Amino acid sequence: MNFAFSIQDVLGVLPEIIIALGACAMLILDLFLERDKKEWVAYLGIFVVILAAIASWCLINTAEPYVMGRMMVIDNYSLFFKFTFYLATILTLLLSINYAKSADLDYRGEFYTLMIFSLCGMLVMASGSNLITIYLGIELMALPIYVLVGFLKNDTRSNEGAMKYVILGGFASGLLLYGMSLIYGLTGTTDLAGINAALSAGTVSPVILTLSIVLMAAGFCFKLAGFPFHMWAPDAYQAAPTPVTAFMAVASKGAAFAAIVRVFLEALYPAYAEWQMILAVIAVLSMFYGNTVAIMQTNIKRMLAYSSIGHAGYALLGLVAGTGEGSAAIMFYILVYTLMNLGAFAVIIMMRKTGKVAGDSIYDYKGLAKNNKVVALVMLIFLFSLAGIPPMAGFMGKLYIFMALINQGYIILAVLGILTTAIAAFFYIRIVLFMYMKEPEGEFDLVKSCALYIVIAISVIGVILLGVVPGSLMELASKAALLL
Amino acid sequence: MESIPVTWFVALSAILFLIGASGVLLRKNLVIMLMSLELIFNAVNINLVAFSYYLQDLTGQLFAIFSITIAACEVAVALGILIALVRNRRTFSADEIKTLNG
Numbered sequence: 145m146n147f148a149f150s151i152q153d154v155l156g157v158l159p160e161i162i163i164a165l166g167a168c169a170m171l172i173l174d175l176f177l178e179r180d181k182k183e184w185v186a187y188l189g190i191f192v193v194i195l196a197a198i199a200s201w202c203l204i205n206t207a208e209p210y211v212m213g214r215m216m217v218i219d220n221y222s223l224f225f226k227f228t229f230y231l232a233t234i235l236t237l238l239l240s241i242n243y244a245k246s247a248d249l250d251y252r253g254e255f256y257t258l259m260i261f262s263l264c265g266m267l268v269m270a271s272g273s274n275l276i277t278i279y280l281g282i283e284l285m286a287l288p289i290y291v292l293v294g295f296l297k298n299d300t301r302s303n304e305g306a307m308k309y310v311i312l313g314g315f316a317s318g319l320l321l322y323g324m325s326l327i328y329g330l331t332g333t334t335d336l337a338g339i340n341a342a343l344s345a346g347t348v349s350p351v352i353l354t355l356s357i358v359l360m361a362a363g364f365c366f367k368l369a370g371f372p373f374h375m376w377a378p379d380a381y382q383a384a385p386t387p388v389t390a391f392m393a394v395a396s397k398g399a400a401f402a403a404i405v406r407v408f409l410e411a412l413y414p415a416y417a418e419w420q421m422i423l424a425v426i427a428v429l430s431m432f433y434g435n436t437v438a439i440m441q442t443n444i445k446r447m448l449a450y451s452s453i454g455h456a457g458y459a460l461l462g463l464v465a466g467t468g469e470g471s472a473a474i475m476f477y478i479l480v481y482t483l484m485n486l487g488a489f490a491v492i493i494m495m496r497k498t499g500k501v502a503g504d505s506i507y508d509y510k511g512l513a514k515n516n517k518v519v520a521l522v523m524l525i526f527l528f529s530l531a532g533i534p535p536m537a538g539f540m541g542k543l544y545i546f547m548a549l550i551n552q553g554y555i556i557l558a559v560l561g562i563l564t565t566a567i568a569a570f571f572y573i574r575i576v577l578f579m580y581m582k583e584p585e586g587e588f589d590l591v592k593s594c595a596l597y598i599v600i601a602i603s604v605i606g607v608i609l610l611g612v613v614p615g616s617l618m619e620l621a622s623k624a625a626l627l628l
Numbered sequence: 629m630e631s632i633p634v635t636w637f638v639a640l641s642a643i644l645f646l647i648g649a650s651g652v653l654l655r656k657n658l659v660i661m662l663m664s665l666e667l668i669f670n671a672v673n674i675n676l677v678a679f680s681y682y683l684q685d686l687t688g689q690l691f692a693i694f695s696i697t698i699a700a701c702e703v704a705v706a707l708g709i710l711i712a713l714v715r716n717r718r719t720f721s722a723d724e725i726k727t728l729n730g
Contacts, residue, residue, distance in 0.1 A: 276691050283698045287705050294709045303713035304725050310706045311661055315652050317702070318668035321695060322645055325675035325688075329638070332683045334691060 156203065156211030156218045159196040159226065160267050166192030167260040174253025182252040183241045189256050190234050193263065197230045210273065214335055217273035220624035221475075225270040225402040228479045232395040233263045235486045235599045240387040242593040243493055247385070255295060258288040259391060266399035273410075275324045275334040278403050282320070282367065285399055286313050289392055293384040305383020312366065312376040320363025326356035327411075336411040343414035350418075357412060357419050361426065364407070367400035369449075370456045371430040381449035386496070386504070389445055390489035393452050394482040401478055405463055405471050409626050416466050424464045424557060430457030431564040439571045444492060444504045447571060448485070451530060454568055455481055458545055461557055465548040472625035473544035476618055480541040480610055484529040487603030491523045494591050494600075509575055511584030519590060520579045522604050529607045531572040532565050537610035544618065637678030644671035656722045658713075662706050669699040 154161070170185050170192070177184055200223055209219045237256060244252045265284030272278035290313065294306025328334050330352060331342035342348065362373060369377040381389045412419060434453030441447035459481070462474040492504055495512075513520035529536035542565060546558040610617060644667055651664025673692045680688025714720065 276687075276694060279691075280694060280698070283702065287701055290705050290709065294712060297712050298716065300713070300716045303709065303716055306709045307658065307706075307713050307725065310702075310709055311652065311658070311665070314662075314665045314702050314706065315649070315668070317698075318645075318648070318665060318672065321669065321672040322675070325641075325672050325679065325691075328676065328688055328691070329634075329679040329683075332679075332685060334687050 152208065153211045153213075156206070157216055157271075158199040159203075160264055160271075162196040162199055163192060163260060163264040163267060166195070167257050167264065170253065170257045170260060174257065177253065182256075183245065185253040186237045186241050186256040189237050189260050192260060193230050193233050193237075196267075197227065200226050200230075214337075215274045215277050216268075216271045218271060221406070221471075221626050222270040222402070224475050224621060224624045225398065225478070226267055228398055228475075228482055229263055229266045229270070229395055231479075232391070232398065232482045232486065233259060235490075235602065236387055236391045236395070238595040238599050239390060239486070239490055239493055241595050242591060243385065243387050243496075246496075246591065249295065249385070250297070251295075255292070255385075258292050262286075262288040262292075262391070263395070266395060266402075269399045270402040272403065272406070273336050275327070275336070275339075275407075275411075278407065279317075279321065279324065281399070282403065283317065285396060286317070286367070289388070289396060292388040292391070293380050295385055295388065299383075301383045302385075305380045309376045309380040316363045316366030316373065318363075319359045319366070323356040323359030323363060326352055326359070330356070336407065339411040340413060343412065346414075353415060354418050357415060358422060360407065360412075361404075361419065361422050364400055364404040365426055365456075365460075368397050368404065368456045368460075369453050370426045370460060371433040371453060372426075374430070374434070374453045377453060378446050378449040381452075382443055382446045386445065386489060386493050389448075390486050393448065393489070394485050397452065397456060398478040398482060401459055401474055405474055406626065408463060409466070409471060413466070420464050420466055423460055424554075427457045427460035427464060428557065428560050430454060430460065431561060432457075432567075435564045435568040435571075438568070441571075442506055444506050444509075444575070447506065448488065451568065451571070452485070454564065455530075457564075458542055458561060461554075461561055462545045462548055464557065465545075465552045465554065467548060467552060468622070468625040469551060470545075470548040472618065472621040473541075473548045475621040475625065476544055476610075476614070477541040479617070480529070480537040480607070483603045483606040483610070484526050484536070484538055487522065487600055487607065488526040488530065490596050490599040490603065491519060491526065494519065494593075494596055495588075496591060506575055506578065507585075509578045510582040512579040512588065514584050516588055516590060522600055523579065524576050525604055525607060527572040527576055529611070531569045533569070535608070535611050537607045537614065540611055540614040540618075544614075634678055634682040637674055641671040641674040641678070644668075644674065658710055658720050658722055661722065662703060662710070665706075666699060666703065669695060 170188050174185050203218050209217050262285050265281050268281030272281050290310045293309050296302035330348045331339045366373040431454050434450045438447050438450035459474050459477045462470040529538035532538045532542045549558045648664045648667030652661050676688040676692040
C-alpha cells in the first residue's frame with residue numbers, strides 16, 4: 145500500500161480538518177471565558193460549521209472523488225448527508241445555548257465542543273469508502289455522544305442512561321468489527337469497491353458471508369436504533385439533556401444511515417439476495433414495535449424515542465429496495481426527519497419549566513393552544529409531519545420510500561409500512577388533542593429565546609416547503625444517490 | 629517450518645468472541661461487562677492479524693492497531709461514566725440500575 149500525499153487529498157478532507165481544528169479552538173476559547181459568557185463557544189462552533197459547509201460546497205461535483213489512497217470518497221452522496229449534518233448541528237447548538245444557560249450546566253464549553261467532535265465523526269462516516277474509515281467515523285461519532293448523554297453528572301438517571309448506552313454501544317461496535325474482520329478474511333480487502341469485486345467473483349464461503357452480513361447489520365442497526373437492537377434508545381433519549389436527545393435522534397441516526405447504505409449498496413450488493421430479507425425483517429419489526437410501544441408512553445422524550453425506532457424502520461425499507469431510487473428516498477427522508485424532529489424538540493425545550501431539567505410529560509401539553517396559539521400550531525405542524533399527514537414533508541418522505549418499494553415489487557412491505565403509519569398517527573394526534581381540546585391545568589411559562597425561535601422558524605419553513613414542493617430537492621437527491 | 633493453519637486462529641477468536649458476548653449479556657457486574665467487551669475487541673484483533681498474516685496483506689494489522697486504540701478510548705469513556713454512576717448510586721450491579729423503564 146503506497147500512497148503519495150498530494151494537495152488534492154488535503155483539500156478533499158478539508159471539511160473534516162476544519163471541524164477537528166475548530167473543535168480544538170473551541171476548547172481553547174473556553175479556557176478564557178467567564179462562566180456566564182460560555183455561549184461564545186457555541187457561536188464559534190456555529191462559525192466553524194459554516195466554514196466547513198463552505199469548504200464542502202466547493203467540493204460538489206469533484207472530478208476525482210477518491211482521496212487519501214481510496215480511504216475517503218467525496219461524492220455528492222456524502223456531501224448531501226454532510227449538509228444535513230451541518231444543518232442538524234447548527235440547529236442543535238442553537239437549541240443548546242438557552243438550555244445550557246437556564247439549566248446552569250457545568251462545563252458548558254465542553255458541552256458544545258463535544259457536539260462538534262461528534263460531527264467530525266459523522267462526516268468521516270459519510271465519506272468513508274473503506275471499512276477502516278467507516279469504523280473510525282462511527283466511534284468518533286459515538287464516543288462524544290456517550291459523554292453528552294451522561295453530562296448531567298449528578299443526576300442518576302443521566303448516569304444510568306449513559307452507562308446502558310456505552311455498554312450496548314460498545315457491544316454493537318464489537319459485533320460490527322467482528323463482521324468486518326470476517327469480510328476482510330473472506331475478500332482480502334477492506335476497500336468497499338474491492339469487497340464488491342471479490343464478492344462478484346463468487347469464490348467466498350456463503351455461510352461465513354451470511355454470518356458477517358448478520359453481524360454487520362446488527363452493529364449498524366444498533367447505531368440507528370432498529371428493533372431488536374433498540375434497547376438503549378428510550379433510556380438514553382430520556383436520560384440525556386434534551387438538546388443531546390435531539391442530536392442523537394437526528395444526526396447520529398442520519399450518519400448511521402449514510403454508512404449502512406454505502407456499505408450495503410457499494411460493498412455487499414452482490415449478496416443482495418442474502419441481506420434484503422434480513423433488513424426487511426428488521427425494518428418491519430422496527431415499524432411495528434416502535435409505533436405500538438410509543439402509544440403507551442407518557443414521557444414525550446421516550447415517546448419520540450419509540451417513534452424514532454419506527455422512523456428508522458421506514459428509512460431502512462428504502463435500503464431494502466436496493467436501488468438508487470431507494471437510496472435517494474432515504475436521503476430525502478433523513479433530511480425531512482432532521483427538520484421535523486429538531487422542531488419538535490425545540491418546542492419541548494420551550495415547554496420546559498425554567499431551571500428544571502425534567503417536566504416533559506405529555507400531559508403538560510394540555511390546553512397549550514388556549515393562550516399560546518403559535519406554539520401549539522407549530523407543534524401541530526411537526527406532529528402531523530412526523531405522523532405523515534399530507535401537506536407536510538413527512539408524508540412526502542414516506543411516499544418516496546413506498547414508491548421505491550413498489551417499483552421493485554415489494555408491495556407487501558409497502559402495505560405494512562402504510563398500516564404502521566396509521567398506528568403511529570394515534571399517539572401523535574393524541575398530543576394535538578391534548579393541546580386543542582383540553583383545558584389548561586396551570587399557567588404556561590414558556591422559555592423565550594431568540595435562538596429557539598430561529599430553530600423553530602427554520603424547521604417549520606423546511607417542513608412545509610419540502611412537503612409542498614419536494615421536487616427540486618428530490619431531484620438533487622436522485623442525482624447524488626449511489627447509482628448501481 | 630510447518631505454520632499453524634488459519635482456521636485455528638479463527639476458532640480461537642470465535643471462542644473468545646462467544647465468551648465476551650455471553651459475558652456482556654449474562655453477567656450483572658458492570659466492571660465485568662466492560663472486561664467482556666474487551667474480550668470481544670481482542671477476538672476481532674486476533675482475527676484481523678491472523679487474516680493479515682495468512683493473506684500476506686498489511687491492511688489487517690493496520691485495522692487492528694486502530695481497533696486497539698479505539699477500544700482503549702471506549703473503555704476510558706465507559707470507566708468515566710461508571711465512576712460517576714458509582715459515586716451517585718454506590719452499586720456495580722446492572723440489576724439495581726433500573727430507574728428508567730417503560
